[in-house]
Amino acid sequence: MSHVINVGIAGFGMSAQTxxxxxxxxxxRFNIKKVFERSSEKSKMSYPYVEVVHDFNDLLTEDIDLIxxxxxxQTHYALAQKAILVGKHVVVEKPLAITSxxxxxxxxxxxxxxxxxxxYQNRRWDNGALTVKKLIAENTLGDIVEYEIRYxxxxxxxxxxxxxxxxxxxxxxxxxxGVHLLDEVVDLFGMPKALYAxxxxxxxxxxxxxxxxxxxxxxxxxxxxxxxxxxxxxxxxIILQGKLGSYIKPTLDNQEKLxxxxxKPETGWNKEPEQDWGILHxxxxxxxIRKKIASIPGNYHAYYDNIYAVLTEDAxxxxxxxxAITVLKLIEKVYESATLGQKINLAHL
Numbered sequence: 001m002s003h004v005i006n007v008g009i010a011g012f013g014m015s016a017q018t019x020x021x022x023x024x025x026x027x028x029r030f031n032i033k034k035v036f037e038r039s040s041e042k043s044k045m046s047y048p049y050v051e052v053v054h055d056f057n058d059l060l061t062e063d064i065d066l067i068x069x070x071x072x073x074q075t076h077y078a079l080a081q082k083a084i085l086v087g088k089h090v091v092v093e094k095p096l097a098i099t100s101x102x103x104x105x106x107x108x109x110x111x112x113x114x115x116x117x118x119x120y121q122n123r124r125w126d127n128g129a130l131t132v133k134k135l136i137a138e139n140t141l142g143d144i145v146e147y148e149i150r151y152x153x154x155x156x157x158x159x160x161x162x163x164x165x166x167x168x169x170x171x172x173x174x175x176x177x178g179v180h181l182l183d184e185v186v187d188l189f190g191m192p193k194a195l196y197a198x199x200x201x202x203x204x205x206x207x208x209x210x211x212x213x214x215x216x217x218x219x220x221x222x223x224x225x226x227x228x229x230x231x232x233x234x235x236x237x238i239i240l241q242g243k244l245g246s247y248i249k250p251t252l253d254n255q256e257k258l259x260x261x262x263x264k265p266e267t268g269w270n271k272e273p274e275q276d277w278g279i280l281h282x283x284x285x286x287x288x289i290r291k292k293i294a295s296i297p298g299n300y301h302a303y304y305d306n307i308y309a310v311l312t313e314d315a316x317x318x319x320x321x322x323x324a325i326t327v328l329k330l331i332e333k334v335y336e337s338a339t340l341g342q343k344i345n346l347a348h349l
Contacts, residue, residue: 008034008059011071012043077102089116096324098170107321119324122300123180126253130296141242148224148239152231172208181225192216199338245282253298
């Protein structure tokens with residue numbers, strides 16, 4: 001493979017426009033060669049050099065090394081399967097598939113075809129997630145006993161993406177944001193021993209779930225994940241409690257907001273203002289401290305740094321299909337718990 005990775009992107013909605021194309025466009029190691037759009041040619045307005053195709057099969061040509069799938073959730077399995085079968089490396093926007101069984105099939109197929117299959121879990125590189133990981137690694141708070149992370153916003157209207165409001169399995173907020181939170185927590189702490197979930201529709205007009213609270217139980221800690229569309233005044237994004245101290249992060253990472261506003265992800269582009277720094281209140285060498293601390297800078301491009309290293313240097317893949325399978329199994333148990341109103345044991349998951 002050449003040192004420039006030729007990319008074909010399937011779909012050019014919000015995900016491709018915001019999270020994929022801006023980073024790849026500025027990275028000389030990647031070349032966005034083709035974009036599959038059903039009928040429009042929006043990608044060409046922003047990136048005049050791309051070739052727009054109107055049939056997914058036209059991405060599967062010899063000149064394409066990597067396929068990035070950003071189409072609606074229900075299409076991920078079939079499109080990824082097609083790309084893998086012709087020997088393409090594949091990145092799928094989360095979730096990898098609708099069910100864990102579909103994800104298992106894709107993982108086995110990728111192994112058989114000897115291609116890379118990864119899931120775009122950019123939120124591992126949020127500034128809050130990176131800061132929490134560092135605090136845990138350095139034991140700054142002592143043994144962790146509780147972790148809360150939430151995505152809150154005020155959005156009282158139905159989702160503008162009609163496919164997210166169909167009510168089909170695989171749509172809704174758990175599959176949209178819950179998949180990020182579950183991935184991040186499993187990355188931090190591994191598999192929980194049990195979970196309890198409440199999944200609801202707060203807006204009666206919503207076709208799919210628009211609110212959730214998921215509690216994950218570990219032997220020595222409890223983790224709470226939540227999201228709602230009815231929060232004019234948001235609670236802290238992160239609350240991390242240890243036996244020595246606390247870390248409270250008031251706001252969500254700023255990368256998505258900046259990208260949506262049209263900012264290019266160049267050097268220093270997402271420097272976080274001090275007002276958004278978290279508060280660290282702990283004990284270090286017998287001295288109690290309470291102060292604001294700068295977040296570890298968020299870095300969504302680190303995901304593609306890893307993809308490039310995997311494809312050209314045989315580096316270890318950071319976001320794997322097997323991890324996505326675990327997350328999808330947890331999502332299935334989330335819905336089971338919410339339906340039964342029961343705590344679910346995960347010992348045999």
